[in-house]
Amino acid sequence: MIDLHMHTSYSDGEDSVENLLKKCEEKHLEVIAITDHNTCKQYEDEVFKNDEYKRIYSGKIIKGVELSAAFQDRRIEVLGYNIKDTSIIENWSQKFFSDDILRKQQELAKKKLLDICDKKGLVYNLDAVNKDIPLTDFPTTYIFFDLIKHKENQEILSEFNNSLSLFIRKGLMNPNSEYCTIDDSLPKPMYRDVVDVIHNAGGLAFLAHPFEYRFDNTIYYIDILNKEKRLDGIECFHPSADSEKMNILVKYAKENNLYISGGSDYHGSKKKGIDLGVGKGNLNISKEVIEPWFKELYKA
Numbered sequence: 001m002i003d004l005h006m007h008t009s010y011s012d013g014e015d016s017v018e019n020l021l022k023k024c025e026e027k028h029l030e031v032i033a034i035t036d037h038n039t040c041k042q043y044e045d046e047v048f049k050n051d052e053y054k055r056i057y058s059g060k061i062i063k064g065v066e067l068s069a070a071f072q073d074r075r076i077e078v079l080g081y082n083i084k085d086t087s088i089i090e091n092w093s094q095k096f097f098s099d100d101i102l103r104k105q106q107e108l109a110k111k112k113l114l115d116i117c118d119k120k121g122l123v124y125n126l127d128a129v130n131k132d133i134p135l136t137d138f139p140t141t142y143i144f145f146d147l148i149k150h151k152e153n154q155e156i157l158s159e160f161n162n163s164l165s166l167f168i169r170k171g172l173m174n175p176n177s178e179y180c181t182i183d184d185s186l187p188k189p190m191y192r193d194v195v196d197v198i199h200n201a202g203g204l205a206f207l208a209h210p211f212e213y214r215f216d217n218t219i220y221y222i223d224i225l226n227k228e229k230r231l232d233g234i235e236c237f238h239p240s241a242d243s244e245k246m247n248i249l250v251k252y253a254k255e256n257n258l259y260i261s262g263g264s265d266y267h268g269s270k271k272k273g274i275d276l277g278v279g280k281g282n283l284n285i286s287k288e289v290i291e292p293w294f295k296e297l298y299k300a
């Protein structure tokens with residue numbers, strides 16, 4: 001079993017790298033990729049110095065990252081695998097995700113969402129949403145969790161009740177939504193450039209969780225992306241897709257000579273019901289899924 005999509009406290013995950021590796025070992029995961037958002041700093045962690053991690057985890061590790069990207073009017077993510085030069089990712093990331101920019105992003109997103117809440121008459125606990133969080137995390141997530149605690153908000157939130165993913169994709173990141181918090185005043189990484197920087201770092205670029213974005217026509221959107229800048233692969237296995245949708249993505253990938261990957265998108269308790277390796281309980285991704293590219297790159 002493999003898991004090529006997971007997050008640590010170097011972005012918005014809950015676990016340290018060491019604790020995550022221990023959990024991966026307990027799950028007997030054969031191949032993993034730690035794909036923190038917009039950084040490869042997780043691979044500079046103490047546990048990787050002098051190969052200390054080998055005492056904790058016996059499987060293979062693919063150096064990975066998950067980069068945010070803008071395409072047309074939407075925000076998507078691209079997974080990078082087999083990153084050979086992490087400094088290229090880090091230097092590029094500073095243009096869009098430096099501490100100063102992340103601080104401004106947090107402030108703007110928080111203000112926008114609270115203004116929206118006030119206009120819509122949503123109830124929230126100001127002390128709860130004012131809590132300090134790491135710069136690599138998202139204040140809007142904590143605001144959402146506070147909003148759904150108040151019964152008075154259920155009717156107003158409607159379809160967004162109890163679905164953070166839906167709130168993010170159809171609300172916060174949707175320019176046609178009343179809940180949109182996208183701010184174009186800050187620099188944004190464009191999709192074409194994101195694929196290029198992954199390739200420049202020696203990696204392969206995979207579209208992350210296509211059905212997570214809730215496009216009207218997911219396959220059509222992937223076609224448009226590939227015309228703009230061809231991907232190396234697609235994350236076909238992910239908790240956002242049921243078995244039927246996963247099969248659709250696998251079929252598309254095979255028909256278009258794209259590699260396949262998959263992962264749980266594990267964040268710890270921040271994403272309830274998502275566990276390493278199995279996601280919502282049904283992933284159990286076989287190592288055979290990635291053999292077409294894994295064998296070539298790692299001589300596995």
